[in-house]
Amino acid sequence: MNIAFLYNVRHVYPDPKDYLNQVAEGDFDDPITIKWQIKHLKKLGHKIIPIEADEKAYLKLYKLKDKIDLVFNIAEGKNGRDRELQIPAMLEMLKIPYTGCSPLTQGIILDKARAKEIFILNNIPTLPFQVFHSEYDELKKELKFPLFVKPVSEGSSMGITNNSVVNNLTELKKRVKKLISNFKEAVIVEPFLTGREFSIALVGNPPKILPIIEPNHNLLPKKYLPFDSLEVKWIFEEEGANADYLVCPAIVDKKLRDKLHKICLDVWEALEIDDWCRIDIRCDEKNNPYVLEVNSPPGMIPPEVSMTSYFPLAARTAGIDYEGLLKKIIESAVKRYKK
Ligand SMILES: Nc1ncnc2c1ncn2[C@@H]1O[C@H](COP(=O)(O)OP(=O)(O)OP(=O)(O)O)[C@@H](O)[C@H]1O
Ligand SMILES: [Mg+2]
Incomplete structure (x- = not known):
């Protein structure tokens, strides 16, 4: 098959002390990872067309749409809270088959709170939680310390450090404020298991x-x-x-x-x-x-x-x-x- 390989490549290696670099590329793959992934896909006997999932990806996909049998998608997407659905959405529009979830599912999965709402509706055990949009939001009574604080839409443990566990309101507010200012997105708070x-x-x-x-x-x-x-x-x-x-x-x-x-x-x-x-x-x-x-x-x-x-x-x-x-x-x- 002619398989287009859609990926996001990292230009900076995350530093646990440097939140801002992590925001940009934390979930992306190293160039060496991409290189080996392509090698392995080729060894399966396919023709591989590597496409970086950046702003120009749509143009490339549009041009090649009749030549591509399947997209192997490991892209995280770029920009915005719904970024993981970008590539699947483009592929739907272009009618190109692809591996992995649909845009809607990708969008829900990236948002840990939205995914949990679906778990709750389906009686799948998940922890009670609260989404904070500011450190001034009032903590729900049912949530008891110690609590765990994380960005609502990140992966690869971005924003999750020893300081993620908070034991009182002062620590909670401080952590919420820091995560919101670093990641420019809401924060999810749940009990610490x-x-x-x-x-x-x-x-x-x-x-x-x-x-x-x-x-x-x-x-x-x-x-x-x-x-x-x-x-x-x-x-x-x-x-x-x-x-x-x-x-x-x-x-x-x-x-x-x-x-x-x-x-x-x-x-x-x-x-x-x-x-x-x-x-x-x-x-x-x-x-x-x-x-x-x-x-x-x-x-x-x-x-x-x-x-x-x-x-x-x-x-x-x-x-x-x-x-x-x-x-x-x-x-x-x-x-x-x-x-
Ligand atoms: N409520 C919690 N109580 C205890 N530990 C937690 C809780 N939430 C997250 N953790 C810890 O933090 C880790 C990372 O959390 P989570 O899987 O939610 O984030 P992620 O960054 O999306 O992870 P991934 O690397 O799988 O993309 C978990 O593997 C777990 O060890
Ligand atoms: Mg995880």
Whole structure:
């Protein structure tokens, strides 16, 4: 097939101390990642047309629309709170088939609060929450400290650091103010969970659930609080400081596994996800799981660049190598369009 590969490339590597650089390109992929992704796609026997998902992407897609059989979309989009839906929306308009979710689903997934509203309507367990548009908004009574504060529409732990946990109103206001001023978007506040965390990758049509990943927060050095902050994802995991940090397959008893699997399938259905996604879930101290958020398109860094990229790691554990995983995503999309 002629496959156009739509991506966003990073020009600056995020610095956990520098919020503004993160805002611009935190979710984007490094040039080396893009290079290897293209190599792997080519090895599957396809002709690959790389297109950067920037302001000129529409012009290129328009020109090539009759030559493109499928778009492999890992683009995050550029500018605005709905940026992840930009490329799928262009592709819908041009009638070009593509991998992954529709514009509507992409738009909802990027906004953690909107996604949670859909979970609540569908009886999918998620934490109570409040969206703050200013530090002067009044905290709902049902939300009790300690609380967790994060930007409503970011990924890759942008804006999530040791300071994300707040213990009183003064700390909450300070954090809300800082995040709003740095990210120029609303902030979501919810209870701070300290139980087990799971990240679950799904692929296919209908979806197959890959082995569950569990970051073992007990192995984090004392200076990190027990969650996947920016520092943990970008420094600790990448340094490979502790090879046992990401457990896959996670050791879960049948009851919990069944519960997690059901939640994932319910999320897939409620959000009308296509082809692939990764669902992040965290438990309270009594092992009750709550959906934190959904990642689409999820990070997909090839093994030549990182061995800790969650989706490829879950696939490897299931005996599916990187190219096998790309093939599954492509086949899933092709099957959908054949219907
Ligand atoms: N309410 C919470 N209680 C405890 N920990 C949380 C909570 N919300 C988020 N976290 C921690 O912060 C991490 C990042 O949060 P979340 O997954 O919502 O953000 P993200 O930046 O979209 O992540 P991703 O890297 O998956 O795109 C989680 O993996 C978890 O460790
Ligand atoms: Mg996450």
